[in-house]
Amino acid sequence: MRTLLEFEKPIAELEAKLEDMKKLAQDNNVDVSSAVRNLSKSIEQLRNETFDNLTRWQRVQLSRHPDRPYTLDYIELMCDEFHELHGDRGVRDDPAIIGGLANIGGLSVMVIGQQKGRKTKQRQHRNFGMANPEGYRKALRLMKMAEKFDIPVVTLIDTPGAFPGLEAEERGQGEAIARNIKEMMVLKVPVICVVIGEGASGGALGLGIGDRVLMLENSWYSVISPENCSTILWRSWDFKEQAAEALKLTAIDMKSFGLVDGIIPEPKGGAHLNFEEMAATLKKTILQEIKILSKMKADQRVDARIDKFCQMGVVNS
Amino acid sequence: MSWFQRTGKGIQTPTELKREAPDGLWHLCPECKQVMHTREHKQNAYTCIHCNYHDKIGSEAYFQVLFDDGAYKELDADMFSADPLEFVDTKAYPSRIKQTQEKTGLKDACRTAEGKINGINITISCMDFSFIGGSMGSVVGEKIARGMDNSLKKKIPFLMISKSGGARMMEAGYSLMQMAKTSAKIARLDQAKIPYISLLTDPTTGGVTASFAMLGDFNIAEPGSLIGFAGPRVIKETIGKELPKGFQTAEFILEHGFLDFIVDRKDLKDKLSSLLKILKK
Ligand SMILES: [Zn+2]
Numbered sequence: 001m002r003t004l005l006e007f008e009k010p011i012a013e014l015e016a017k018l019e020d021m022k023k024l025a026q027d028n029n030v031d032v033s034s035a036v037r038n039l040s041k042s043i044e045q046l047r048n049e050t051f052d053n054l055t056r057w058q059r060v061q062l063s064r065h066p067d068r069p070y071t072l073d074y075i076e077l078m079c080d081e082f083h084e085l086h087g088d089r090g091v092r093d094d095p096a097i098i099g100g101l102a103n104i105g106g107l108s109v110m111v112i113g114q115q116k117g118r119k120t121k122q123r124q125h126r127n128f129g130m131a132n133p134e135g136y137r138k139a140l141r142l143m144k145m146a147e148k149f150d151i152p153v154v155t156l157i158d159t160p161g162a163f164p165g166l167e168a169e170e171r172g173q174g175e176a177i178a179r180n181i182k183e184m185m186v187l188k189v190p191v192i193c194v195v196i197g198e199g200a201s202g203g204a205l206g207l208g209i210g211d212r213v214l215m216l217e218n219s220w221y222s223v224i225s226p227e228n229c230s231t232i233l234w235r236s237w238d239f240k241e242q243a244a245e246a247l248k249l250t251a252i253d254m255k256s257f258g259l260v261d262g263i264i265p266e267p268k269g270g271a272h273l274n275f276e277e278m279a280a281t282l283k284k285t286i287l288q289e290i291k292i293l294s295k296m297k298a299d300q301r302v303d304a305r306i307d308k309f310c311q312m313g314v315v316n317s
Numbered sequence: 318m319s320w321f322q323r324t325g326k327g328i329q330t331p332t333e334l335k336r337e338a339p340d341g342l343w344h345l346c347p348e349c350k351q352v353m354h355t356r357e358h359k360q361n362a363y364t365c366i367h368c369n370y371h372d373k374i375g376s377e378a379y380f381q382v383l384f385d386d387g388a389y390k391e392l393d394a395d396m397f398s399a400d401p402l403e404f405v406d407t408k409a410y411p412s413r414i415k416q417t418q419e420k421t422g423l424k425d426a427c428r429t430a431e432g433k434i435n436g437i438n439i440t441i442s443c444m445d446f447s448f449i450g451g452s453m454g455s456v457v458g459e460k461i462a463r464g465m466d467n468s469l470k471k472k473i474p475f476l477m478i479s480k481s482g483g484a485r486m487m488e489a490g491y492s493l494m495q496m497a498k499t500s501a502k503i504a505r506l507d508q509a510k511i512p513y514i515s516l517l518t519d520p521t522t523g524g525v526t527a528s529f530a531m532l533g534d535f536n537i538a539e540p541g542s543l544i545g546f547a548g549p550r551v552i553k554e555t556i557g558k559e560l561p562k563g564f565q566t567a568e569f570i571l572e573h574g575f576l577d578f579i580v581d582r583k584d585l586k587d588k589l590s591s592l593l594k595i596l597k598k
Contacts, residue, residue, distance in 0.1 A: 162527075164547030164555050169565060172575045174526030174546035181500040182532055186507075201484070202527040202546070205496055223484045223493040223524070233406035233486060247489040248402050257401065259490045306501045310462060312494040313455035317396040 003066045007050055007058055011269070014043045047269055054218075056244040056253075060226060062218040063197045067272040069279070071098050071113035071156045074196065077279030078286075079104050079111070085142060091171060094135030096127045096163070097207075099142040101151070105287050110146035112139045112207060113156030113196070129198070130163035133176035136206045140180050143187055152190040152290050155207040160225060162203030177206035184209035185309070186302050190293035192286055194264065195219040195251075196271075211305050212289050215251035216278075217266040221259075222249035259312055346370055362582040371539050371582055373519055376428040376443035379478055383441065383586050389432030392440075393463055397424045398456050404487040413449070413487070421447045425456040426481070429464035431473075435590035440468045443478040446520075451481035453525055454488035458495025461529065465502040465513075474512040474593055479530040482548075483523020496528035503532045512596050514589065517544050517567070517576070535577045535592065538567035545570075 004012050018039050025032040054062070062068070075082050081103035086093040099112040114131060117123035139155070146153050162173055184191060184207075191210035199208070199221030215221055224232075226244035231237055254260040264285050267274040293301060344358040345351075348370035358365070362382045363372040374382075381387045397414070404410040418424060426448035431440050442464040444451045461477065468475040484492040506513050515533030517526075519542035526546050530536075538544060545552075545565040553560055563569050570576050580588050 162546065164551045166552060166556055166560070166564075169545050169547065169552065170573050172531070172573065175531040175575050177527040177546070178496075178500065178529070178531040181497055181528060182504055185497075185501050185504045201493060202496065202524055205493060206527070209497060209500075221493075222489045224486055224489075229486055243406075246402070246404050246406060247486075249489060254490050257490060259494055306504060309494065309497040309501045312498055313459050313491055314399040314401040315396050315455050315459050316399050317393060 005058075005061050005065065007054075008269075011043060011047055011050065014039065014046060018043065051268055051270075055241070056220075056248070056250050057226065057241040059218045059250050060198075060220050060244050062270045062272075063220050065270060065272045066118070068197060069271055069275045070118070071115045071158060071196070073275055074113075074156060074279050074282060075100075075102065075111060077275060078102075078283040080106075082111070085145075086138070088134040088137035088141060090137060091134040094127075094132050094138060095125055096129055096131040096159075097135035097139055099139055104283060107287065107290060108149075108151045109286075109290070110142055110151050110153045111156070112142055112153065114159040114203075114207070116158060116197070127163060129159045130161055131159065131203065131206070132163050132165070132168045133171040133173050136162075136176040136180050139207055140183055143184065143191075147188050150189060152192070152293070153187065153210075154286055155191070155193045155210065157193060157195045157199050157204045157207050157221075158197035158219075159200055159203045160198050161200040162206065174202075177202045180206045181209055185306055188298040188302065190290055190296075190301065191305070192289050192293070194282065194286075195221045195260075196282075198225075200225050209305070209309070211293050211301055212262065213260045214262045214264055214285065214289075215254060215260050216264050216271060216282075217251055218270055219251060220244075220249040221251075221254050222247045347372075362585070364582050369540070369581070371519065371541060373446060373480070375423075375445045375447060376478075379443045380428075380430055380432070380441070382582065383434050383476075383589075384430070384432035385434060385436065389430040389441075392429045392431060392467060393460050394428070395424065396456055396460060398454060398488075400487075401455070401491055402487070402489055404489070406487070410487040417448055421445065423448050425460070426451045426453070426485075427457040427460045429460050429467070431467060431471075434586050437590050437593050438471065438473040439476055439589075439593075440464045440471075440473060441476045441478065444480045444525075446480045446482075449485060450483075451479075451525075452483060452485035452492075453481060453495050454485035454492050455495060457485075458492075458498050461495075461499050462502045465499075465506055468511050469505060469509055472509070472511065474514065474596075475506060476514045476516065476589065477529055477533070478516045478518060479521045479525050480518045481521060481523065481525040481530075483525060493524070496524050499529040500532060503529060512593060514592070516580075516585070517570075518542050520544070522546065522548050531575065533577075536575060537578055537580050538570065538576050539582055540567055540579050542567040544576075 079102040084100040098115045102111045114129045116129040117126040193210035193213045195215040226240040229243040230239040251263040267277045271278040342355045346365040349368035351367045429442040517538040
């Protein structure tokens with residue numbers, strides 16, 4: 001059963017009507033082709049109208065759509081082979097972050113990403129994509145392995161934030177994220193980061209330092225979620241739409257600020273409507289970028305990566 | 318006028334006021350509620366002569382405590398915030414900045430200076446909590462980055478004094494990327510073998526903890542400081558329980574292995590210069 005967001009409903013209603021019309025025509029053997037054509041056109045029009053004018057909050061909703069593809073979906077659809085590798089060698093395996101060696105179109109790649117669960121039990125198991133320090137440390141272990149074997153790294157970012165728990169603090173959540181940021185900065189292999197859903201704050205940045213940082217069209221990336229921003233600045237949960245507007249957190253915004261390098265288009269209506277098409281686009285983009293980045297010398301790549309992040313920010317002086 | 322200067326716990330009295338307080342004023346310790354002469358308090362590196370409570374002080378006070386004869390050259394003193402997002406919540410960001418500047422006499426939440434500690438040249442960036450909770454936006458990130466550039470250029474050590482609630486929401490994505498920028502510069506310090514000391518003071522949380530504050534060659538802290546990634550309120554809400562006593566204090570963070578040592582502010586200068594001398598061989 002599909003989950004429908006408020007602004008998806010009018011489109012879905014028309015689609016249901018179209019299905020009914022087709023079925024009716026078939027059962028009664030009548031020609032309704034012109035009506036079908038007209039209705040199809042209206043649907044297309046409504047879809048374009050809706051999705052060409054999405055508000056920032058609507059994009060946030062799409063980024064969290066319960067039917068949206070997650071890291072494991074992309075791994076399944078993009079990789080010819082995937083060998084998951086577990087554990088940080090210190091504390092435990094963190095199910096909120098997946099990592100492993102993959103073959104993507106003949107290329108060896110280390111794929112790492114946050115994983116959300118789809119059903120209640122899975123959601124809890126994955127801790128809603130909120131990693132603990134050991135998740136970030138597992139990710140770093142795998143990135144270092146990739147560096148040793150000269151294999152490019154791809155990270156898929158999808159998290160409402162790093163987990164704010166008691167044990168997470170005891171085990172140094174801040175230190176784990178900080179270390180990843182610094183180590184990713186100097187990783188000698190090509191690093192491509194893609195925000196596939198939610199890119200919330202430090203928890204996202206802990207997998208987010210790359211030669212290319214890309215965002216899916218309906219993902220968001222910012223320092224705080226609209227809800228938390230609303231709670232802090234407006235002292236109420238109710239201003240999340242305004243907060244989303246104020247934060248300018250969409251792929252278009254972040255690209256226009258030069259804070260990310262590119263936007264990967266989604267199928268019309270969102271990635272959840274066509275997993276295969278979305279995964280194919282992502283795969284193509286990743287392979288293209290790896291090809292370009294592989295031509296650079298390791299030191300050049302690291303220098304360019306460091307310089308890119310050093311230029312971010314706007315001040316008066 | 319009251320006969321002592323009240324310094325409420327958690328509220329920072331502008332350092333200018335403190336520094337220029339005429340003799341005869343008294344300081345009330347917010348912790349033990351005992352009184353001491355303001356001058357005595359200052360000579361004691363703004364720690365209580367009775368209970369050793371470390372008062373929350375700003376950049377100017379730290380510079381006075383650390384730099385020889387209190388002499389230093391400030392870098393990028395005139396840098397101030399832009400408003401790249403044209404951010405408006407209940408107030409427009411530029412007017413929030415302006416009001417805070419007027420209230421604190423500061424340009425933003427961080428100041429950088431070069432000077433000597435016990436004869437050793439050093440760059441120090443120090444955060445001011447009184448400026449929007451010591452939050453990190455582009456100015457803070459850029460000042461720290463340029464401070465590190467200064468150390469790289471002159472091959473002198475870098476000291477970061479953190480005191481922050483985290484990233485500044487009003488600069489959203491830009492604030493987030495200051496974590497990346499400062500960490501990138503630390504990678505440069507590593508390459509150049511420049512010592513980087515991170516002093517965490519009360520409080521150090523959020524994006525500051527998850528970037529430069531935890532990346533020192535030495536991570537050190539003042540006693541009793543609150544240090545963490547998530548704030549105590551958020552954690553309490555997440556786990557639905559009271560937090561254990563002493564959770565997220567500097568002593569707790571030391572015990573869990575994320576600090577090299579805790580240092581009394583009165584010993585800070587000598588401790589730093591001793592460490593740096595050993596590194597120089
Ligand atoms: Zn006292």
